[in-house]
Amino acid sequence: MPDTIALKTAEVALAPVKSFDGPNGKKPKRVLSPRNIMLYGTLFVAAAYYLLPLYVMIVTSLKGMPEIRMGNIFSPPMEITFEPWVKAWATACTGLNCDGLSRGFWNSVRITVPSVIASIAIASVNGYALANWRFKGSELFFSILVIGAFIPYQVMIYPIVIVLRELGIYGTLTGLIIVHSIFGMPILTLLFRNYFASLPQELFKAARIDGAGFWQIFLKIMVPMSLPIFVVAMILQVTGIWNDFLFGVVFTRPEYYPMTVQLNNIVNSVQGVKEYNVNMAATILTGLVPLVVYFVSGRLFVRGIAAGAVKG
Amino acid sequence: MNSSVSIKDLSLNFGSVSVLKDLNLEINDGEFLVLLGSSGCGKSTLLNCIAGLLDISEGQIHIKGKNVTWEEPKDRGIGMVFQSYALYPQMTVEKNLSFGLQVANIPQQEIDKRVARASEILQIQPLLKRKPAELSGGQRQRVAIGRALVRDVDVFLFDEPLSNLDAKLRSELRVEIKRLHQSLKNTMIYVTHDQIEALTLADRIAIMKNGIIQQLADPTTIYNKPRNLFVAGFIGSPSMNFLRGEIAKRGDATVFTANGVDFNVDAYEASGPLQAGRKVTLGVRPEHIKVNENLGAEVHDATVDIEEPMGADNLLWLKHAGHTMSVRINGARRFSPGSQVKLGFDMSLASIFDAETELRL
Amino acid sequence: MNSSVSIKDLSLNFGSVSVLKDLNLEINDGEFLVLLGSSGCGKSTLLNCIAGLLDISEGQIHIKGKNVTWEEPKDRGIGMVFQSYALYPQMTVEKNLSFGLQVANIPQQEIDKRVARASEILQIQPLLKRKPAELSGGQRQRVAIGRALVRDVDVFLFDEPLSNLDAKLRSELRVEIKRLHQSLKNTMIYVTHDQIEALTLADRIAIMKNGIIQQLADPTTIYNKPRNLFVAGFIGSPSMNFLRGEIAKRGDATVFTANGVDFNVDAYEASGPLQAGRKVTLGVRPEHIKVNENLGAEVHDATVDIEEPMGADNLLWLKHAGHTMSVRINGARRFSPGSQVKLGFDMSLASIFDAETELRL
Amino acid sequence: ANATDLEVTHWWTSGGEAAAVAELAKAFDATGNHWVDGAIAGSGGTARPIMVSRITGGDPMGATQFNHGRQAEELVQSGLMRDLTDVATAEHWKDIIRPASLLDSCTIDGKIYCAPVNIHSWQWLWLSNAAFKKAGVEVPKNWDEFVAAAPALEKAGIVPLAVGGQPWQATGAFDVLLVAIAGKDTFYKVFKDKDADVAAGPEIAKVFKAADDARKMSKGSNVQDWNQATNLVITGKAGGQIMGDWAQGEFALAGQKAGTDYTCLPGLGVNEIISTGGDAFYFPKLKDEAKSKAQDVLAKTLLDPTTQVAFNLKKGSLPVRGDVDLAAANDCMKKGLEILKKGNVIEGTDQLLSADSQKQKEDLFSEFFANPSMTPEAAQKRFAEIIGSAD
Amino acid sequence: MTGQAKAGRPNQLLRNLNSKIASIPMILTAVVIFLGGTVWTVFYSFTNSKLLPRLSFVGFDQYKRLWAAPRWIVSIENLAVYGVLSLIFSLVIGFTLAALMDQKIRFENAFRTIFLYPFALSFIVTGLVWQWVLNPEFGVQSVVRSLGWTSFTFDPLYTPSIVIYGVLIAALWQGTGLVMCLMLAGLRGIDEDIWKASRVDGIPMWKTYLFIVIPMMRPVFITTLVIIASGIVKVYDLVVAQTSGGPGISSEVPAKYVYDYMFQAQNLGQGFAASTMMLITVAIIIIPWAYLEFGGGRKRA
């Protein structure tokens, strides 16, 4: 009966829009409903609270000292100057060295890159072993590790100094990388363990039957499936290591001092009046790398957290 | 009968994707309507529209004669049971049942009465103090039904309530739902993709595909007189056997011919004329083919390919003139693969579809 | 026939929980053995033990005559197909198939040959370049089977390979697996909790409960002569009707009597004597009860409670002397609830169990 | 000699300090070696742990600043520090360094382990002439006049006494008050003999009374660092500050002249005694032979007369050698030299007390200055306890 | 026969060898650093080590002195106040923001980034910025005063009794973004059907959150709790950067006490005694929890 279909099409064509009485179709939504006002109102107020310090930092870093002394930290700069930025980056003094943050920048990179890689590599393998290859005692070690997350770093400095000294790597970059790996280990291992445990066990079993070993399964099966959690780990570690001051200064020598040491020096070595504009510029410059990492991978961050952290 | 739920020209789009298109559906008071269709065809979407959980794009929904298109779900007089049960995990069964009522400020006495009644009907009194995690799948499902029950609603909506359960439990609960309907006489709209559920439970079945209702009829009609090829293939397990061929005249007799084999179709009650030369698809259900016994006038030869004993029944997969065909016989009768058999077809129970429009002739 | 897999006194504990207890099982070469049991009874655990994915607590496992108890999974000559397919999501189908071979350092030429053969057998050649996410459920399952296929193993292990698929696809793939077995003639061990799968696929079925094999026999025996009450109740859908009562003598005749109603059981072939007074349970399958036709000598009265039309069949739930009973009749015969019917029981096909030991008499 | 890099750590990062360090570096570089600057900002509290960790961790620097006294005692005892006795004998340090107590502090078991570079005295009250002019009162000549002038200053919106938030500032101020008010003998009884009875006695009660005044006068000086506090005086926002002679460097840097722009009162104008603490350089033992040699060179350079003059002028401290000519010294420095010559000197508390006791004192006085509800009596009681258990 | 099987049983130590090898860094860290370091610390807390650790035992003297020190008491009190408040506020604010973000809002990405970015900054930065914003001379107080409300006072950092709240404001600014993210991830994991069921039941949104969703998010809250709590115990940098413990000792915290006495006062014994007290406190809270989560977990899984 091909004609029925033709008929139906004709019918539709003839009767353009059927209209009924009463509500029809989409429920009309007011943009300014009380709910929306509350919702967005709260969000905008909260956003303002979070943005305020950033605003202050930026505005201040663009003002000259006289203007700062005169007034209001919230008012926009009357005369924009990039002097503080230049100074913070290139000429601010620490003791005798007057090359600003720039000297620390590459050190920070040199510390952060291998430390992030090493700590993530170690923690991911640990998490994988804990999730898929449990052995007698593995959970016990893990519990100790998690409790270790609560130990203040300061407490551990002395024992670690001793260990590194005995290993003969105190003051070297290797030593610092190890220290970062150690302190990143508890939380990262927890994340990776939870994540790998949430992957289907059957995949792991299938790979074993296929004859893949410990490392093959990890590298060829698990890692390619774990982008989100690696992103989370990376963000956490980049943030933590880049911003680290204590380890960078305690466990290395000046030629490796990270940017935060310069930041601390700029901020803390006051020449009479605190140069707030320079401080703020230095602050922003120092935070720039982790901030960029955030902006680039923020979306993956939530996804990764959903995948890894949340499943207790 | 009054119409209990009436859907008029309903359309729904997710962004630019149109999921439901100009859908019309009248559901009678006290009727058990099953929405059946394969995954992704829009069943849940339709149910959610009726419940008010999705804002529709076009059209109207009336429940009990009232236009509820813009009403909140709670004001529509509906109760809903979800596939994943959606029980509140940290509340006891009792709390799960009464929470909605408490929120609606119904007096405690009344709440107790309703919970008692529902738990009696569903026989979950001993479970009232437990939490969902301490219940088995079937018990959880019962509590989920109870939650709809206490709300004293006109229309029950079920979204694949049994599909997370194992086969045995599923058949038990199916009977219970049927019994519930018989005693409550509420309107029930039930989504499933399991045809056994649909056939056993429904007063009427609406078969959907791509957001369009393909056929709306009682189970017998759907089973015996499927309106089109899709419905015919969708209903029945194992599926109806389809042979592609054409109509021809052999003297007085009208035959269906395919791969050089003729099937006399004079016994078929066509709704239109079967002109010779018309390309058609013949559909025969596995249980309408006789093997070696009661063959009738026309006899076909076939070879057994695979035998699938299923207890009460025995399923044979046969090779017949280039087709593979499934035949269902009594479980006690066994054939070994490779053996030759004779077949008889009961054309009065067959279906013939136009090859192009795929509509039943 | 040689035994292909032989399990001796196997026990397995998870911590203090004993999941498998002293299990013995001999599986013949080329046999299709189905492990059937309800959820949590230890089927997957047993399969994982055979595969070497779990370390057993006691006992031995031999495959092809070799003690593999402590071998790595890859060295046991087994292939395994998982419920969730377990395809490597980041690899193409081709890579999925060849991964195991590459790991084993098999020459690329040989790999290509095997992949080509497997994909031909399973008809997945057009899919080779796709990733699992781009496949339908059935296709994924086929690739999963292919992964076992390319490894050229002696024993195939399937862990509920079809339970994630919808009914239609399930019945299609069931046939394919059966065909595969017929052409490959490998030993296959297949875990399922779907009795239809078990009945249709198995050469022998091992029915498990709480880590113990209840009965190991061919499907017909399991269906018709269940060894105990559990097996009888587990197999068959809807379930066998059970009546609790006792044996009595009425003159010459031996009867089963319950709720004041007698059933003559002379036709029953008991393996032991049926003494009068023995407390027993009578089991009758729904399809072995006749309604209004071919009733035989003894006629019982009953009332229709609920009707469940299922297309080809029609299921009646009857009230009969205080019992509820299900009866399966032809789909074309319809009864409305409340109508009175007459029943005939075919006792030669019934089962009688001791009420205490629950073993078949 | 070949140019050898020698890393020198210190916490001299404020304007005046950095300028002074530059003099040392210049002098050292002139010897053909190279001064690698390892400044760590945030005062000794931040820097010392880092230095100690590095020395104990086996990665020592070439030289490091400590306040001589007891801070490095244990490091020396553990054999981590280089013995400078040879350099000292060759350069006749025993003869030229005065007061002798400075070198004594570097001497352990008869061996010399550090090179003192300057004398710092704590006992100074710095006053802003402009502030008093604005308040319409005479610039005070001693502590009592200063206290009397406080209300007038307050009325003019000027904080009478600037005290920074860092704990050592409050502690230092108290020690200064103690010497000024209770005198040298009591000072020694308390800090050298650790006589808790004296510490709990009436003499010290008077000191606490004065400290209470100071506390009241310091209300409103919301700054952390000492040089910020100094800056309040420089800019006339505060009337005065009790601070060591290093504050002078800040005045100098701001281009202010002693006598006209600001006034300095040694010993608070009450008791003209100054303490002779100071900074010294220690030289950790190094494996590298060339570096060890460079260490000797640096030690020698530090005490070189020209270096001494240049450094101390910038730093605002007094040279450790008695034989240099400080013609360029300003008013205040001259006053200091005078007192030094008269021998009205005492040892610094860093030399008398362990760092531990100092820290406890800091905790006490930073609390006392910040918490008006703490009575002088209660504070004195705790002070006596600390002295009683001090080592 | 069983005996035969046992004979074939490979060495247990070699089983799973790769996993054990791969876990060596973890085992070393756990045993040598965390366990060893802890034991070492506790051990030396019974000595009167000064600048360098040495074995001169003094019994419980360090502990007596510790608990007699007003500064330690203040530190403990501050940690308690700060800990409780920051736990509560982090969770409440974090959850509230997450719940708002979960309303299918526009600009979700922008909001999320805004709430999260402070987490990227170091405590030094956070401390500095808030020190400045809260500075009475040119921060919020002076701005409000310049608007005409001259009696307005808001200088938490210079008022001993409330300085810890000033620290709290900064800590929340930095940390709530992460909590929000964790909560949001948890909310996204809630079964959509639960929301539908509660709508059909007519349960108002806030009640659904309060009585249904929050209890369902227990695992998220636990993870979050671990992260927040481990941060609280360790709080040091922020206090140093923002107040240096001042005014006076009114914003001192235990971690700072430990550090100051170990390194500034050169009294390792005292510092170790203080760390031991911290470790004991942590252990009392954590060990039962870890046991439940990980030890008992094996049976539950």
Ligand SMILES: Nc1ncnc2c1ncn2[C@@H]1O[C@H](COP(=O)(O)OP(=O)(O)OP(=O)(O)O)[C@@H](O)[C@H]1O
């Ligand atoms: N929120 C959504 N946004 C976009 N598309 C959606 C959304 N929800 C559903 N769809 C699409 O609408 C179609 C119908 O979905 P629906 O859930 O109604 O299917 P269904 O018939 O219930 O299937 P199932 O049997 O799997 O539950 C599907 O193609 C699905 O992809």
Ligand SMILES: Nc1ncnc2c1ncn2[C@@H]1O[C@H](COP(=O)(O)OP(=O)(O)OP(=O)(O)O)[C@@H](O)[C@H]1O
């Ligand atoms: N890793 C484990 N730790 C503790 N108990 C376990 C573990 N794995 C399985 N079990 C328990 O062992 C029993 C058998 O589990 P198994 O997975 O073999 O069941 P199954 O028969 O395959 O069930 P299903 O049909 O649900 O797959 C269950 O009771 C289960 O709770």
Ligand SMILES: [Mg+2]
């Ligand atoms: Mg659905």
Ligand SMILES: [Mg+2]
């Ligand atoms: Mg299983």
